[in-house]
Amino acid sequence: MNSILYFIGALLAIAGGAFSFYFYAVSTHRMLYSQWWVPRICQIELPECVAITKTKYGQIFGMPNALSGSVFLIFYAYTLFSAALGWVPSTLPFVMGILTIIIGLYLIYGLFKLKTVCPICITIHTINLVIFILQLVIVY
DSSP states (O other): OHHHHHHHHHHHHHHHHHHHHHHHHHHTTSSOSOOTTSOGGGOOOOHHHHHGGGSGGGEETTEEHHHHHHHHHHHHHHHHHHHHTTSSOTHHHHHHHHHHHHHHHHHHHHHHHTTOOOHHHHHHHHHHHHHHHHHHHHHO
16 A cells, blocks of 8 residues: 555656646746646746746745756655655655655745745645655555
């Protein structure tokens, strides 16, 4: 059962990484906002979403959040997959999940401060929360 939950978490992390990459590509004008694989509700056609990237909440560690989020979520997916196979201890993805929640809370706070509703941001944070809840189920 734990392996299945880790695999589900890994698939969700891949989806979150893809959405994060989409946000980065659209915000840097490398991709059009209208993509067949991105649900309509998550497509970035609001200027407020892209404007977030130019604020202090749009970058952590000097890199755009969407880019670092893409890389992190793909690595997170690999770690969850590895935990499912027993290659890494379950504490590693759990600690990564805690880090994801802490950073996510800061970024959601930023959305509130900026009075911005960004559907793709909310989707990615929701995916991260679901992955963390799956890990809580595994641990407890």
